[in-house]
Amino acid sequence: MQISKTIVINCAGMGSRLGFGHTKALLEIGGKPLILHHLDQVKDYEDVRVVVGFDAQELINEVLKHRKNIVFVFNHDYQTTGTLASLSLATKYAKDKIVSLDGDLLIKPNDLKGFLSADEDQIGYCDAYTEDPVFVKLKKKQNKCFATQFTRKSGKYEWTGLVQINKKSIIAGKKHVYHTLEKHLPIQATKIACREIDTPNDLIEAMKWAREVF
């Protein structure tokens, strides 16, 4: 039986490396804005929160065309804070289990569906490909895969930013979300196919990939 969870979609950042004048969640890839890919995937969830900051009004307008029962959470300090600040704000008064999903990440639908259908604490990982990844070390145990360490140094796999965990694990004040997850390792790890969009090159790659996947 699936437990009730709060879905958080982090869309507050400026994405300044990309040179796009809007929040990255409004990028059209695979036929529609990124945010709509996410909304379609979470349409059966009651408690969906979109964290907004940069370009908030435009993002709100786009979301409301498709779904009115959303809680928009403001990260007013989006210029000087990161995803952990957004996630901390969004998980206040949330259900016990939360899922954090970044607005600039395009995920293969079936992989996200599989991830959401499980109830265990878990992270989503993929083969390392980004310029500045959070690598993740994995260990197999009893047919399941577990993340045992995060590192910036080197690795075969990276963390995608996707996580499902108890909301009490999200503690503001650290620098990055993975810092706050470290004390909960080992955590189950699920492989997902995805593309993050940070740089102009990422966007080109993501659009190529989307043509195959979507």
Place this chain on the structure above:
Amino acid sequence: MKFNFAFDLDGTITKKEVLPIIAKELGIHKEMAELTRKTMDGDIPFNQSFTKRVDMLKSVPISRVQKIVDAIPISSTILSFLEENKDRCYIVTGNLDVWIKLLVERIGVNVLCSTANFKGDKLLGINSILRKKDVHEISNKPIIAVGDGHNDLEMIMAAPIGIAYGGVHKPAESLLTVANYAIYNDEELCRFLKQLS
């Protein structure tokens, strides 16, 4: 239970702005709607605008206004929430006590509002205009504040949890710069408020 709740009236609890509906009696609905919209957006300061709008409407007998206001459609979801949490809710409105009397008595929760000078059924003018942030001093618990117009700004800024509400019309832009949350649907608002409780 950690919080009490403060709700704006016009355009939050009511599904239409109140003053333009009253203005229909005098055939000045369009003019009143425009003035009201500009005030909600913060283009005209509230006190100045409200004084002008009351002056435009004061020829309508108070009892007639009370009945008009009592007939304005309200959100049944928000009404249920108010009724289920009577002791924890405040209606906080710049609107006039004599005009909203029947409506708020029917709802039955605490009210903070502007007050009128009147004689019998005749409105003479405004006695006092409410400063909405006063609700924080009156409440015995921290307040979750819900509003849609620019004159809700202080109340929302001073609240530990401030919600810009867009269930009737877009919230004033100024609210989106200070609110903790924005919610555009009355059922979603009440679902979220229950989760905060």
